[in-house]
Amino acid sequence: MSRRLSLWLVALVILSCFAVPYALIGHVAAWYGSFLFWCLAGLAIIVLNITATAGFTEEGE
Template identity: 80%
Template sequence: MSRSLSLKLVSLVILACYLVPYALIGHIAAWYGSFLFWTLAGVAIIILNITATAGFTENAE
């Protein structure tokens, strides 16, 4: 996956973190609905950050 695609997907997940709690799961009174969403969003951000920074190397010059 290219770096630019990973960063675009990160921005999409961040946008979803603002929209989903208020628009889609705001009416759910149980805590596990939002817990599942935030867990999946966190895992997605971690994976996308790993793929976005996979090509970074340190030059020993």
């Protein structure tokens, strides 16, 4: 996956973190609906950050 695509997907997940709790699961009274969403969103961000920064290397001077 390219770095640019990974960063766009990170932005999409961040936007969904604002939209989903209020629009889609705002009416769910149980705590586990939002807990599952936040766990999956957190894992997605971690994986996307790993793929976005996989090509970074530290070069000597």
